[in-house]
Amino acid sequence: MKKIVRTDSAPAPFQGAPYSQAIISGGHVFVSGQLSLRPDHGEIVGETIQEQTEQVFANLGAILEAAGSSLDKLVKTTVYLVDLNDFQGMNEVYARHVGDRPPARATVEISALPSGAKVEIEAIAEL
Numbered sequence: 598m599k600k601i602v603r604t605d606s607a608p609a610p611f612q613g614a615p616y617s618q619a620i621i622s623g624g625h626v627f628v629s630g631q632l633s634l635r636p637d638h639g640e641i642v643g644e645t646i647q648e649q650t651e652q653v654f655a656n657l658g659a660i661l662e663a664a665g666s667s668l669d670k671l672v673k674t675t676v677y678l679v680d681l682n683d684f685q686g687m688n689e690v691y692a693r694h695v696g697d698r699p700p701a702r703a704t705v706e707i708s709a710l711p712s713g714a715k716v717e718i719e720a721i722a723e724l
Contacts (some may be wrong), residue, residue: 605665630719646683650690671700
């Protein structure tokens with residue numbers, strides 16, 4: 598059985614697309630990929646990879662909290678970067694948010710993200 602997670606503290610599905618912010622199933626929270634969108638106006642926050650990664654983590658944290666979890670319970674993430682040259686800047690912010698017991702992770706370079714975003718992160722966390 599799955600439970601849909603929804604919070605106004607993170608952006609709604611991008612342009613009304615048919616997906617949930619997150620799903621709870623089997624003792625885990627599966628969070629859809631988050632861009633650096635602010636929930637109150639739906640526009641990209643920040644021009645640098647660091648600024649955008651900070652907003653992505655704010656969104657992930659808000660969704661995980663609404664689900665009854667938190668960033669310290671992350672077990673797996675996938676990071677999508679438009680430019681792998683941004684890896685170091687993203688990784689500096691990422692490290693601050695995942696602590697000393699980081700989750701498993703894959704990082705992939707892709708050709709583009711919506712709204713000119715530089716980074717998207719999806720996540721799985723324990724409840």
